[in-house]
Structure formats: C-alpha cells, structure tokens
Amino acid sequence: MTTPALELKGIHKEFDSGRKKVLNGLSLSVAESEFVSIIGPSGSGKTTLFQLIGGLEKPTAGEVWIGGKHTTGSRGHISYMPQQASLMPWRSVSANIELALEIAGIERKDAGRQAREWLDRIGLLEYADSYPHVLSGGMQQRVSFLRALLSPQPLMLLDEPFGALDALTRQQMQQWLMAIWEQNRRSVLLVTHSIEEALLLSDRIIVLSSAPAVILEEIPVPFARPRSPQLWREPLFNELKQHIHDLLH
Template identity: 45%
Template sequence: MSEKLAFSDVSFSYGTQPLLRRFHLTVNQGEFVSLIGPSGIGKSTLFQLTAGLLQPDEGTIRLDGVPSGERLGRVGYMPQRDMLMAWRTVAENAALPLEIQGVPRKAALERVRAELPRFGLDSWAEAYPSQLSGGMRQRVSFLRAMLTGADLLLLDEPFSALDGITRMDMQEWLLDMWQQTGTTLLLITHDIDEAILMADRVVVLLDSPITRAVELPVPIPRPREAVCRNHSSFLALREQVWALLRRQKDPLMGRYA
C-alpha cells in the first residue's frame, strides 16, 4: 500500500506554546484513519498543517511520498459545520470548488448534477440549505469536498452536531461512499465508538505537546454496520482507547475528551 500522507519529525508551536514535537504519522493511500485525543491537544492543528494552512517549524510533511510545502488546494476538507451558503442551491453550493478552479458555471453545475444521485440528493438540486435536514446538509458538504479533486479528505467532527439516529445513519452512508470512491480519509472525532466503527486504524494522540501517537488497528471486517458495536473485539478496543484517554485528563476542565 503506497504512502499518501506522512509527518516526519514535525514540530510546531503557536508563539511560545509548543503543540507538536518531533511527531510522526503515516497514512496510506485509500486508508480510513481516525484521530482521537483530549480537547485542545492539537488535532485541528494537525489538519491545518496537512492542508497547508500552516507550515511546520521543523520536520517534513509528505504528500504522495514527496516532501511538500505547497499543500494548499491539494487536500479536501469537510468541517464540523457544513458552511453552506444560504443564498445558493444545493447544486450551486456543491459546484463552488469547481468554480474556484475556473470551471465555467454551466459545466460545473452539469458535473454536480451527475453526482447528485450517488449522494442521495438528485431530488434536491434546486433546494436551499434551509430546506434540508442536518444529514442532507452534510452530504452536500461531503460532495463539495469530493469535488475539490483531492483524494485525501480531512473530516473534522463532521457529525457532531447531528442527533443520534441521524449520526448513525450518516456514519453508515459515509462508509459506503468511502468504499465506492477509494478516497483516503482522515477523521477527527471525540466519539470512541465512531472512531472504531469508521476506521482501519484508530490513532490516539497523547501528551502535550503531542510527541507520540498510539496506533490501534481495528480488527473488525468490512462492511460494517452499527451492530458491530456489540462485537467482543469492538468492546475490547473501546476499553483500550478509553484507558489511554483516561491518562490524559484535562487538569483545567476536570474531564476527558
């Protein structure tokens, strides 16, 4: 399996506050990896470094095996909030990255409409965000991220604002879409069950600044459904992740991520 993303000896600080110190992480092409760790440890900073919004103080970040300081625009991003524009329809919102790339508006909309059925949105092309459920809005957000053309997508707690039933439905939908597309996915979550259900590996970020990551393979065969949460291997891995997180209690908030 070829390397898609790699952090090698990466250090980064905000001013005098170090967040990463000689950090290593490798993600392979087509892999689904979950990142989990205490609030404020630096998970979103990892995403900003990956996307090229920030540059490391030391070390290298490789894309497709090549050290790259020019990552901006080469990585897709799906934020926690869908960030859809209220005045644009579903098709127009999804077409935005194509328009930014210089694709003529008519051609961009034709490309979007060809993709809408796969995302369960073919009947909603002309709807506005206010007319959509939370789950449907996130589908539009994922389609928009896919249309950047990047085959590495960063998902920053994309389902955290959804109700429990919708969240479980969206988890299964995303797994299905991932298996169809073969895209490399990196997911930030605070939900241990979600981290295990979705990923090939769960990466638990430890220490502050982050100096190490405990990588735990998920031994549950695919395809997966919500019922997998009852498997003994799932329960054992959940306890293993929780045991690691218990040691990372936030001394200010008195709670765990």
C-alpha cells in the same frame, strides 16, 4: 511500493516563542485509499495538526509530504470537510456541488449534469435547486461531504464532521459515509472525539496524548469491510473501545 497519500515527519509545533508546546515530534502516514482516524483529548493539537497539513500554519520543525511531494506550508493539496457544513448560502445545492467539479477541471455543462447525478445517488436530487438553509443538518453534511469528495485533491481531511448532529442523525450519517467511501476509497484522515465512530469507520486509529501531543498508540482496526451496523455488539469492538478509553484517561 505505493507513495503514501500523507506523511508527517517529526512535526513539532510551538506558540508564544516556545512557551506553549502543542505537538511534540509527530510522525504518521496515511496510505493510498486508507481511512485513518485521530483521537485524543481536547486541546491535544488535532485542529493545529489539520492546519499544518492544509498549509495554514507552518510547523516549528518537521515536514509535511502529500502524495510524495514536500508541501510544508503550502496550500491547495487537500480537500476539507469542517465541523459545520459551511455551504455557500447564495448558491443552490446543485451549484455548491458544481463548484467543486469546476475546480476539478470539469466543464460547466458537464459539472451541472454530474452534480445532479451525484445528488440523486445520495438521495437529495429533489433539493438540487433549493438553497442550503432548507436542508436539515444531516442533509447539509451530506452535501458538504460530497463537495469534498468531488474536489480534485486525493487526500480528504474530515474535522469532526458529525459532532454537531444529534445521536440518531450522527449514526445514520456514519452508515451513509461508510457506504459512499466504499464506492470511492479516497484517502481520509478523520478527527473525532468518538471512539465508536473511529472504530466503525477506520482502517487504523492514531491515539494522541494531551499536549504537547505524542502518539500513544497506532491501532489497526481488525474488522472486515463492509462494516456491519451491528459491529458495536461484537466483544472485540468493546474490548478495543475500552482499551482506547484507558489510553485517553
């Protein structure tokens, strides 16, 4: 039996000396190479949960285990992609990627070569020597995802990575993310407000209640991979979408 990429054991989180309860005994896991989405109402503690997994906060009770190691309150065990691309504006696009490779222990010369190879694979090689401000929002998010993908940590946390994009760009980015993930199969935990996005991308969806959050249901996503861009036309897709919508409301 393989060790889960992530295990949360009975996570409670309170603020203001217990007056504000955010998480109420959450236990969940992400298997190796599994893509799991968390969806819940605004204010249900999804951001707090990511801070706990990343070691930026400590739970009031419960434990975080990453790759079979007890990591509660400890940083440096995850790669993270935020809502905004947050690329370093003073470094070129290639240099932003090279940094992730160098942190992973790759020599600078090899990092430069690999960065350009990866930028070519995602269709952005012509921007290798440009600075992030010349890229569109979707392009910046591609570079941001690539930087997270190439970081050495095996677990990736994606925090509503496409939430700031327009609908068409978001749809294109979802398809792009699926294609890149299929090639690498990293363990991913995604937070999203979009039911369609969760169904399109995930192996499993975890639905949270409003705060203090508990898990309402864990839903295996039954669609084969690679996923079809026309998946939303299938009756089962819309049945699951309605079911999750009803859970959230």
